[in-house]
Amino acid sequence: MGPRFQPDDTLYKRRNTLKVEYVPDEIVGRDNEIEEYEAALQPVINGEYPDNIFIYGKTGVGKTAVTNFLLNELQESADHFDVNLSFITVNCDGLSTSYQAAISLVNRLREPEHHIAETGHPQSKVYRLLWDELNKLEGTVIVVLDEVDHITDDTFLYQITRADNNGYIDGIQLGIIGISNDSTFRERLDAKVQSSLCETEISFPPYGTEELQKVLEQRAEIAFHTNALDDGVIPLCAALGRQDGGDARRAITLLRKAGDLARTENANVVTTTHVERAQERLEAQQSMDIMRDLTEHEQLTLYALTTLAAEDATPARSRVVYQRYKQLCEAQNREPRTARRMRSFLSDFEILNLTHSQIEHRGQDGGTYREHELTRNIPTVIDALQTVIAETGAHSSVVEYLPDSGEEFARI
Numbered sequence: 345m346g347p348r349f350q351p352d353d354t355l356y357k358r359r360n361t362l363k364v365e366y367v368p369d370e371i372v373g374r375d376n377e378i379e380e381y382e383a384a385l386q387p388v389i390n391g392e393y394p395d396n397i398f399i400y401g402k403t404g405v406g407k408t409a410v411t412n413f414l415l416n417e418l419q420e421s422a423d424h425f426d427v428n429l430s431f432i433t434v435n436c437d438g439l440s441t442s443y444q445a446a447i448s449l450v451n452r453l454r455e456p457e458h459h460i461a462e463t464g465h466p467q468s469k470v471y472r473l474l475w476d477e478l479n480k481l482e483g484t485v486i487v488v489l490d491e492v493d494h495i496t497d498d499t500f501l502y503q504i505t506r507a508d509n510n511g512y513i514d515g516i517q518l519g520i521i522g523i524s525n526d527s528t529f530r531e532r533l534d535a536k537v538q539s540s541l542c543e544t545e546i547s548f549p550p551y552g553t554e555e556l557q558k559v560l561e562q563r564a565e566i567a568f569h570t571n572a573l574d575d576g577v578i579p580l581c582a583a584l585g586r587q588d589g590g591d592a593r594r595a596i597t598l599l600r601k602a603g604d605l606a607r608t609e610n611a612n613v614v615t616t617t618h619v620e621r622a623q624e625r626l627e628a629q630q631s632m633d634i635m636r637d638l639t640e641h642e643q644l645t646l647y648a649l650t651t652l653a654a655e656d657a658t659p660a661r662s663r664v665v666y667q668r669y670k671q672l673c674e675a676q677n678r679e680p681r682t683a684r685r686m687r688s689f690l691s692d693f694e695i696l697n698l699t700h701s702q703i704e705h706r707g708q709d710g711g712t713y714r715e716h717e718l719t720r721n722i723p724t725v726i727d728a729l730q731t732v733i734a735e736t737g738a739h740s741s742v743v744e745y746l747p748d749s750g751e752e753f754a755r756i
């Protein structure tokens with residue numbers, strides 16, 4: 345018998361190009377945004393002071409990909425015209441304060457052996473070190489702050505966007521590019537910071553079906569062999585990607601998952617059925633993540649609705665869900681939230697696509713009420729809620745869905 349794992353290149357030419365880390369050489373379907381962005385960067389090549397730029401849009405709409413692409417092009421043009429340019433990228437994910445952001449930038453500017461510790465310095469020293477490092481550079485310096493909304497206070501942005509005005513830097517032309525997928529971030533900024541960071545603002549809207557199709561076609565050409573995909577595969581991934589918020593990352597992941605399913609089944613081509621099944625799995629995984637991230641009382645509300653579903657008592661009225669929720673809270677010695685609050689959880693579930701609700705009319709008296717049901721199957725929800733079920737106890741209706749028929753769980 346030969347080795348268990350055999351190389352398989354029937355479908356894929358370069359599967360890695362469908363991974364999130366892959367940086368495309370070319371950007372498709374973002375012409376307008378690229379045009380605006382290019383205009384904002386043009387001063388660099390003219391030797392003029394660059395504008396600070398603020399890029400915003402939902403997740404997966406190409407903000408980072410376009411930024412990397414244009415900065416590479418800008419660097420090439422700068423080299424060509426002998427313009428002195430350097431750029432530094434800081435991903436602010438994990439940096440929650442201005443202090444951490446300033447230290448992180450200092451360290452990005454220093455060689456690893458000269459990095460400073462992440463804590464223990466007076467704030468004034470950190471900024472002094474930052475200005476020292478920046479002043480060692482020459483020409484135009486662009487600092488890219490990706491996921492800038494993770495920095496929760498304005499000090500760092502205030503300092504860095506005003507460094508020149510305040511006389512802290514000298515001899516360099518500093519431009520800041522802030523990137524964010526939080527639509528409320530800009531409004532939360534102090535007015536002064538807002539006006540200096542957002543000198544040029546570029547919005548990246550969600551991708552439409554046609555644009556997603558272009559992105560997917562470009563990627564499929566490098567990732568798959570010719571004829572590895574059935575004709576309907578890319579249009580379907582694009583249409584589903586559009587429905588899921590016009591997110592290119594998700595559309596590309598869907599294509600990869602469909603390819604993987606086809607490969608596992610030793611199929612010679614990827615078909616639309618593979619895409620549909622891959623979509624189902626992605627949705628299940630996504631809702632699983634969402635449910636696990638809910639707060640304790642949200643989980644208890646969902647648990648309550650699930651027990652009703654397991655008793656075949658859904659769609660259930662908010663009032664009925666509340667009774668069950670209270671019972672579960674009591675079992676856990678938790679003070680229940682008000683009925684109104686619990687109803688707001690139920691509305692949120694609908695937005696998250698975990699439940700569906702509809703308004704029913706009471707008949708003669710003309711009143712209305714709302715009824716709720718799960719959109720996910722019971723075993724999936726129970727699986728996601730296992731921690732809260734372990735803490736609360738297993739309601740008799742769901743015992744059969746628990747591992748080992750709930751042997752390990754206290755009963756309610």
Ligand SMILES: Nc1ncnc2c1ncn2[C@@H]1O[C@H](COP(=O)(O)OP(=O)(O)OP(=O)(O)O)[C@@H](O)[C@H]1O
Pocket residue numbers: 363364365366367368370371372373374401402403404405406407408409410524525559592593596
């Ligand atoms: N126009 C495009 N052409 C080719 N690939 C693209 C394009 N737009 C996005 N992508 C790809 O989709 C994925 C997500 O894009 P990107 O990281 O730029 O999104 P983003 O808007 O920065 O999202 P986030 O806010 O979540 O960081 C990346 O793998 C990127 O290569």
